[in-house]
Amino acid sequence: MVRPGVTTGLGGPTAPEPGSPALATEAAERELGLRRVWRSVTADTMGRAGLILFAIVVLMAVLGPLIFPFDATAVNSSELLQPPSPQHWLGTDELGRDVFREFLAAAHVSLVVGLAATAISMVLGAGIGITAGYHGRWADTGLMRITDFFLVLPQLPLVIALAAFFGQNLWIIILVIGMTGWPTTARIVRSQTLSLRERQFVTRVRSLGASNLRILRVHVLPNVMPLIFANTVLVIGGAILAEATLSFLGLGDPVQVSWGTMLHFAFQSGAIGRGAWWFFIPPGVGIVMVVLAFTLTGHSIDQAMNPRLRGSR
Amino acid sequence: MSLLEITDLRVQYTTPRGPVTAVDGASLDVDTGQVLGLAGESGCGKTTLALAIPRLLAREATIRSGSITFGGRDVLAMTDQELRSVRWGKIAVVFQGAMNSLNPVHTIGDQIAEPIRAHEPKTTAAQARERVAELLDSVGIDPGRSRSFPHELSGGMRQRVLIAMALACRPQLIVADEPVTALDVMTQAQILEVLRSLSDRLELSMILISHDLSVIAEVCDSVNVMYAGKIVETGPTSAIFAPGQVGPAHPYTARLRHAFPDIRGERTFIEAIPGHPPDLIAPPPGCRFADRCTIAVDKCRTDEPALEPVGAGHAAACHRSALVLGGAALDAAPLDIPAADGVDGQTAGGPS
Amino acid sequence: MSRFRYLGRKIVWLVVTLYFVVTFNFVLFHLLPGNPVRLLARSGHLTPQAVAEITKVYGLNHPPLEQYLIYLKGLLHGQLGISYTYREPVSTLLGQYLGNTVVLLAAATVLTIVLGVLAGVVAASRRGRGYDSATVTASVIGWSLPTFWTGLILAFVLGVWLHAFPIFGMETPNAVYVSQFQRIEDIGAHLFLPTLTLIIVNIAQFVLVARASVIEVMSEDFMLTATAKGLLPRRVLWRHAVRNALLPVVTASALLIGLVVAGAIEVETVFSWPGMGLLVYNSVLNRDYPVIEAAFLVFAIVVLLVNFASDLLYQALDPRVRES
Numbered sequence: 001m002v003r004p005g006v007t008t009g010l011g012g013p014t015a016p017e018p019g020s021p022a023l024a025t026e027a028a029e030r031e032l033g034l035r036r037v038w039r040s041v042t043a044d045t046m047g048r049a050g051l052i053l054f055a056i057v058v059l060m061a062v063l064g065p066l067i068f069p070f071d072a073t074a075v076n077s078s079e080l081l082q083p084p085s086p087q088h089w090l091g092t093d094e095l096g097r098d099v100f101r102e103f104l105a106a107a108h109v110s111l112v113v114g115l116a117a118t119a120i121s122m123v124l125g126a127g128i129g130i131t132a133g134y135h136g137r138w139a140d141t142g143l144m145r146i147t148d149f150f151l152v153l154p155q156l157p158l159v160i161a162l163a164a165f166f167g168q169n170l171w172i173i174i175l176v177i178g179m180t181g182w183p184t185t186a187r188i189v190r191s192q193t194l195s196l197r198e199r200q201f202v203t204r205v206r207s208l209g210a211s212n213l214r215i216l217r218v219h220v221l222p223n224v225m226p227l228i229f230a231n232t233v234l235v236i237g238g239a240i241l242a243e244a245t246l247s248f249l250g251l252g253d254p255v256q257v258s259w260g261t262m263l264h265f266a267f268q269s270g271a272i273g274r275g276a277w278w279f280f281i282p283p284g285v286g287i288v289m290v291v292l293a294f295t296l297t298g299h300s301i302d303q304a305m306n307p308r309l310r311g312s313r
Numbered sequence: 314m315s316l317l318e319i320t321d322l323r324v325q326y327t328t329p330r331g332p333v334t335a336v337d338g339a340s341l342d343v344d345t346g347q348v349l350g351l352a353g354e355s356g357c358g359k360t361t362l363a364l365a366i367p368r369l370l371a372r373e374a375t376i377r378s379g380s381i382t383f384g385g386r387d388v389l390a391m392t393d394q395e396l397r398s399v400r401w402g403k404i405a406v407v408f409q410g411a412m413n414s415l416n417p418v419h420t421i422g423d424q425i426a427e428p429i430r431a432h433e434p435k436t437t438a439a440q441a442r443e444r445v446a447e448l449l450d451s452v453g454i455d456p457g458r459s460r461s462f463p464h465e466l467s468g469g470m471r472q473r474v475l476i477a478m479a480l481a482c483r484p485q486l487i488v489a490d491e492p493v494t495a496l497d498v499m500t501q502a503q504i505l506e507v508l509r510s511l512s513d514r515l516e517l518s519m520i521l522i523s524h525d526l527s528v529i530a531e532v533c534d535s536v537n538v539m540y541a542g543k544i545v546e547t548g549p550t551s552a553i554f555a556p557g558q559v560g561p562a563h564p565y566t567a568r569l570r571h572a573f574p575d576i577r578g579e580r581t582f583i584e585a586i587p588g589h590p591p592d593l594i595a596p597p598p599g600c601r602f603a604d605r606c607t608i609a610v611d612k613c614r615t616d617e618p619a620l621e622p623v624g625a626g627h628a629a630a631c632h633r634s635a636l637v638l639g640g641a642a643l644d645a646a647p648l649d650i651p652a653a654d655g656v657d658g659q660t661a662g663g664p665s
Numbered sequence: 666m667s668r669f670r671y672l673g674r675k676i677v678w679l680v681v682t683l684y685f686v687v688t689f690n691f692v693l694f695h696l697l698p699g700n701p702v703r704l705l706a707r708s709g710h711l712t713p714q715a716v717a718e719i720t721k722v723y724g725l726n727h728p729p730l731e732q733y734l735i736y737l738k739g740l741l742h743g744q745l746g747i748s749y750t751y752r753e754p755v756s757t758l759l760g761q762y763l764g765n766t767v768v769l770l771a772a773a774t775v776l777t778i779v780l781g782v783l784a785g786v787v788a789a790s791r792r793g794r795g796y797d798s799a800t801v802t803a804s805v806i807g808w809s810l811p812t813f814w815t816g817l818i819l820a821f822v823l824g825v826w827l828h829a830f831p832i833f834g835m836e837t838p839n840a841v842y843v844s845q846f847q848r849i850e851d852i853g854a855h856l857f858l859p860t861l862t863l864i865i866v867n868i869a870q871f872v873l874v875a876r877a878s879v880i881e882v883m884s885e886d887f888m889l890t891a892t893a894k895g896l897l898p899r900r901v902l903w904r905h906a907v908r909n910a911l912l913p914v915v916t917a918s919a920l921l922i923g924l925v926v927a928g929a930i931e932v933e934t935v936f937s938w939p940g941m942g943l944l945v946y947n948s949v950l951n952r953d954y955p956v957i958e959a960a961f962l963v964f965a966i967v968v969l970l971v972n973f974a975s976d977l978l979y980q981a982l983d984p985r986v987r988e989s
Contacts, residue, residue, distance in 0.1 A: 046805075149685060152972065156927035157945070157964040164949045164957050165694060241811055245931060248813050250950055263814060267935070272821050272832075280821070284814035291809035299805065369893050400895030408893075413886040416905055417985060428894040462984040 037226075040304035041297065047304075050296030057290050061111050064104030072097070072257070081269070081276045091278035093262070094269035102262060103282050109258035110290065113174055114240035120178025121239065122232050125185025126224070132186070133193025134212075134220060144190065151183040159242060163251040170253040177242045185231050192227050196220055230305060233298030237291040244287050259283035314385065315342040316518050317366065317486060322379035324361050324370065333593045335361040335374070337542040343486065348512050348519040350533035350550065352526055352569070356590060358542040359522045363488045366520075367404045368396060384485070401428045405479035407489040410472035415463035422459030425449070425478045432482045448477040452507055469500035476507060486518045493528060505532050526569055530554040535626070538566045541590045541601040544620065548627030562629035562637050564606045600631070608633055671980060679973045686965045691736050694958045718747070745962075746955030750948070755959045758944065763963065765835060766929055766940030772856060773863035773925050778918055781868050785875025785914075786907070789883065800876070804869035812928040816862040816935035823858060830857050833937050859932045867924050874917040878910040885909070912983050919975035923968050 041047035076096030084091045090099035132143040162176045197220070205215060246252055247260025248267070266272070266280040324336040336358040343349050351359040364370055366381055368388065381388040383404065391399065408414040416424060425448060426441040436444075446456035452473040463471060472492060479487050489508065493501040509532050512519050523529050529536050530550050538546040546553070546563040553561050554570065561567040568586045588605040591597050599614040600606070606613065612632055620628045623638065631637060739745070745755040788800060824832035831837065835855050842848040882888070883906060891905040933942030941960055948956040980986050 046802075149682065149689075152682065152965075152969060153686070153689075154923060154926055154964045154968045156930060157961045160930070160945060160949060161694070161957050161961040164952065165954065237809065241809075244811050245813060248811075248931070249934060249946055260811075263817065267817065272817060273825060275821070275825055277821065280814075280817055284811065284818070287811055287814065288806075288809050292806065295805055295809055367893060369889065397895040397897070400893055402895060406890075406893045408886065408890060414890050416887040416891070416909070418908055418983060427896070431894065431896050431900070464985050 037301060037304045041300040044300045044303065046296045047300030050293055050298075050300060053289050053293035054297060057107065057111070057293050060104055060286075061107040065101075065108060068101045068104055070098070070101035070105035072255075074098070081271060081274060081279065083276075084278050090282055091276070093279055094265055094271065099279055099282065102257065103259075103286060106257050106259045106262055106283065107286060107290075109170075109253075109256045110240055110243060110260070110287065113170065113177070113243040113258065114236050114290070116174045117177035117181065117239040117243070118232060118236045120175065121181035121235055122185060122228060124179070125182035126189050126228050128182065129186040129189025130193050130216065130220065130224065133190040134197055134216065136194070136197070140190070140194075143186070147183045147186045147190075150180070151187075153180075155180050155242075156245065159246060160249065160251065163246055168251060168253055170256050173243060173246060173252065177239050177246075181235055181239060181242070185228070185235060188231055189224055189228060192224050193220060196223055226305060230298060230301045233294050233301060236294045237298070240287065240291055240294075259286050316345050316347075316384060317341075317343040318380075318382040319362070319366070320380045320382075322362065322365060322381065323377040324358075324365055325375050325377050326361075326371075327373045327375075328594075331594045334377075334596070335542055335593060336365070337593075337596070338379070339539070339542075339544050340379075341537050341544065341547070343518050343520060345485070345518055346512070346516045347535065348509075348521060348533045350529035350536040351520060351522045351539060352524065352529050352536055353539035354524055354569075354590065357539040359539050360490055362539070363490060363520055363522050364406075366486075366488060367400050367406065369400075369406070398432070401479075401484065402432045402482045403484055404486045404488065405482065405484040407472075407475050407479045407487060407492050409491050409495060410468060410475045412495075414475060415471060417463055420460050420462055421466070421474045421478075425459070425474070425481055428478070429481050444481070445477075448480055449474075451480070451511065452477045453503075468496055469504065472496065472500075472504055473507065476504075476511070480511070480515075483515075484517070486520070487512075488520045488522070490522045491524070492521070494523065494525065501528070508532055526554070538563065538569070540565050541596065542593055543601060543630065545602065545631070546629040547620065548624065548629075552624060552627055559624055559627065560638060562623040562627065562634040563602075563631045564608060564633075564637055565602050566629075567637055608636055671986075672977070675973065675976055675980075679969065682969055683966065686969065687737070687740060687962070688733075690958065690962050690965075691733055694954070695732060695736065745959040748948075748956050749953045750951045750956075751953075755955050758956065759941070759959060759963060762939060762941050762944045765938065766933070766942060769856065769859055769863075769933070769938060769940055770922070770925055770929055772860045773867075773929075774918075774922055776860065777864050777868050777871055777921060777925070778914075780864065781871035782875045782914060784868075784872045785877075786879050788872065788876040789879035800869070800873060804873050807866060807869035810866055811931075812862065812866045813931035813935050815866055816859065816932050819858050819862055819865075820935060831855050832858060835939050855936075855938070859936045859938050862932050862935075863925055863928050866928060867921055871914075871917055871921055875910070875914050878913045879906060882906050882910040908982075912979060915975055915979045915982065919972050922971045922975075926964055926968055926971075 042051070074097050076092070079088075079092050079096040081094055082088065082092045082096075088098045088100065090103060093099050093102060128143050128147065132140040132147075159176055159180050162180075163173060166172050166176070205219065210218075243252070243258060244260035244263070247258050248264045250264055252258055252261040252264065254261070260283075262283040263280055266276070266283070271279045319342070320340050322336055322339050323334065326333045326335055339358070339362055341349065341362075351363060353359050361370065361374065365374075365376060366383070366388065368376075368391075370376070376389060383399070388396075388399070415421065419427075422442070422445050425445045429441050429444055430436050442459070445459050449456045449459060454470060454473050454477065458466075458470075463474075466474065476489075476492070479489075492508065493504050496504065505528060508519070508521070511517060512532075519533075521529060521533055533550050535547070535549050536553060537544050546561060546566045548562075552559045553566065561570060565586075586605055591601050591604070597603070597614070599612075599616055600609070600618050603609040603613045610633070616632070618630045618632050620630045621634070622628045623634050629637070743756050745759070747753070748755050748758055751758060820832040823829045831854055833855075836848070836851050837855075840848075840851060842851070888901070888905060891901045929940065930942035930945055932938065933940045934946040937943060941963065944956060945960045947953070948960065
């Protein structure tokens with residue numbers, strides 16, 4: 001699911017200008033570009049905050065379950081929805097299990113689903129975008145009509161309907177989110193490809209007899225990648241929110257508990273009414289942290305590559 | 314008593330680098346029915362001076378000293394309400410039509426009628442419509458086009474609309490800021506014709522701002538040449554520009570005159586004035602034109618010249634104006650470019 | 666291109682897209698293998714009469730093309746299937762719940778737009794680095810909040826903890842009202858938290874757009890012309906500045922409604938507001954496929970219509986667009 005990305009100005013994202021078209025120095029330019037972006041991101045407060053959050057999240061997801069493993073079967077009916085205590089740092093859930101450990105285990109699931117779904121979205125989006133932009137004419141019109149159609153369809157209802165129809169499996173969820181998140185990427189990639197195609201070095205190389213595939217691989221793709229990368233980071237946020245929402249609504253995988261699923265159980269078991277804040281606040285905070293990590297970093301990268309977005313208007 | 318009297322006006326802009334004095338002690342008078350030209354290159358302060366009259370300056374600008382009297386009333390002391398009544402009702406502005414001076418989402422008819430109904434609230438819609446039709450007709454636009462939007466009109470037509478709009482409340486003074494600058498030469502001629510005939514017919518006073526001396530020479534009765542925030546020459550256009558007459562008394566005016574070839578005139582050289590205007594945050598002592606002047610002497614760099622009379626109604630701020638009147642300021646190696654080229658030789662140096 | 670031709674083109678496009686949405690709906694939910702309707706019919710979990718009825722209504726024993734035509738014909742007659750759980754025609758159910766959702770959507774959208782524009786206009790007049798980055802930061806954080814979670818937090822803080830607002834349903838159960846006004850008051854109290862949730866999550870982006878738009882317009886040349894005309898400042902602001910600044914705001918509003926529609930599902934679930942969203946939630950829990958499918962169709966149509974309306978509004982506001 002993609003929420004329209006937040007922009008700080010009125011225009012949409014614009015394509016970053018690659019450096020000089022001389023073939024020999026393209027690689028060198030890209031090298032410098034990456035380093036420059038990195039420096040810019042670490043210098044920017046937003047970027048720094050994003051990276052720190054990102055580091056925390058990765059630590060949680062990777063080390064957490066190793067240090068504090070979660071046992072889903074440790075049901076303890078005498079300790080249902082207990083407040084935090086020395087034994088249970090974040091209290092217990094509706095089945096008496098330790099919320100802290102559950103939280104760490106769920107981090108892993110939320111992240112994996114978000115990343116996997118994004119991967120699908122990006123491949124689809126970039127693929128469609130490049131094809132439409134490069135081949136132009138009928139391919140472009142046809143693919144863009146389809147893209148526009150999917151852009152208009154409201155994503156959450158579609159995702160819900162698909163998940164409800166096709167199952168509560170984690171993979172189904174990943175597929176469903178992935179297949180609804182590609183339209184914005186496709187549009188962005190398409191415009192960048194279109195402008196690249198018209199640039200002199202592509203027509204020159206073509207006249208030298210290079211095949212389409214080679215042009216795509218060697219010239220178009222490397223120049224579109226930065227844009228795709230910047231966009232990916234923003235799409236991940238949307239995918240993670242989509243997974244959380246689906247799970248909350250009861251469509252998540254009941255075995256592989258994610259933060260959204262935790263919130264689903266919290267809601268269903270009346271934790272709100274009972275004030276069991278330790279159960280329903282942490283998972284939400286986790287989601288916000290992860291999404292912020294990607295969004296802040298993504299925006300910082302975006303600003304680094306597109307200086308026009310910087311500064312107050 | 315003149316309709317408009319500006320005395321020793323000083324206007325400053327606050328900029329990140331410090332205060333810039335855009336207009337430094339300028340004075341001018343406009344009589345009823347007089348068309349006065351304000352000439353000079355970009356950044357010389359002419360627009361600032363003109364927009365100061367209805368107090369339409371930007372927030373960063375302050376009028377530091379001096380006075381502006383219109384119809385006997387002190388403009389600088391007016392309340393907001395009085396100002397609103399004077400604006401358009403007595404003093405109207407014709408902006409550059411090529412730019413976005415017309416609101417894109419309202420019809421031109423609505424925009425012309427708007428000040429009429431604001432200043433004369435008893436006007437009915439029908440009366441306003443009639444007046445709009447009259448006004449459009451007077452500037453040469455088919456009244457049937459009052460329902461058009463600005464983007465549907467050509468540049469020349471938009472400029473005519475701005476003129477018609479300015480006349481809507483029968484003002485006494487019109488300030489026209491570069492009214493023909495962005496138009497092609499043919500359209501320029503037409504618009505200037507409209508302006509001139511309107512002024513004659515309606516006894517309108519006009520201040521016409523332009524960096525193009527030929528425009529000023531064609532329409533205005535008198536001209537004030539500005540340079541770096543100061544008025545350096547003032548006098549009747551016929552005396553200064555007409556062939557066989559006295560001619561300019563300030564080196565800058567002389568050079569400017571030769572930067573604009575007249576397609577009908579004799580072959581003469583044109584030449585850009587090398588260099589650029591001084592920094593107005595810290596202007597140099599003495600005459601501000603000294604650095605670019607070909608006849609400057611030591612006194613010019615130390616003593617700032619004041620406006621001194623050099624003829625009937627003709628004054629110039631130059632220590633060596635007598636030399637200029639004798640044709641001396643043009644002693645630089647001329648580039649022999651035929652006048653028919655029609656190239657604007659004026660340098661674009663300095664702030665725009 | 667004249668106004669009417671532009672309008673005609675837009676209507677045609679709307680109808681075509683609607684048609685594709687309907688077809689898409691059919692293909693996805695009726696035709697694909699593993700179609701649960703078919704599975705259910707064949708699984709033996711339903712009584713023979715139910716199976717017969719479903720087969721008849723959906724034409725399951727006909728070839729796909731005929732099923733498609735039956736489906737289309739049914740749609741045109743408002744025939745959306747029968748709900749498994751409620752045993753009622755889906756269209757009746759929709760009728761009951763749709764109205765409540767519209768109330769929620771209207772309240773949330775209108776308030777977000779009004780508050781957002783006001784905040785944006787104020788922000789535009791107080792341009793300065795501090796306010797700027799604060800608004801951007803708030804916007805980014807707002808985007809990252811899951812709508813349902815924000816609802817949960819608000820429900821807890823304002824509902825459970827502070828006991829300030831009700832968190833369940835549309836009206837107090839078993840309430841007896843002295844007057845119509847009291848009933849409206851009750852509904853209003855129940856409407857407060859769900860609406861607040863939607864506003865909080867969606868307003869930041871809107872404020873940014875409104876602010877940027879007003880700032881941009883303020884620096885246009887025609888603003889100086891308007892002031893030079895000696896018009897009242899109020900008129901200069903509204904008839905000239907805001908009128909032009911509205912255009913991007915209209916576009917943003919269309920996007921906003923898309924977000925609010927999606928958010929409505931989450932919010933209605935959290936607060937048990939008896940609308941389409943809650944209907945969807947319960948249908949998902951009960952695997953009531955006809956309802957889910959119909960609900961999706963309704964959501965899609967609503968969003969399409971709203972986009973169409975906003976296109977029209979934009980065209981009405983900006984004469985330059987009419988020249989295609």
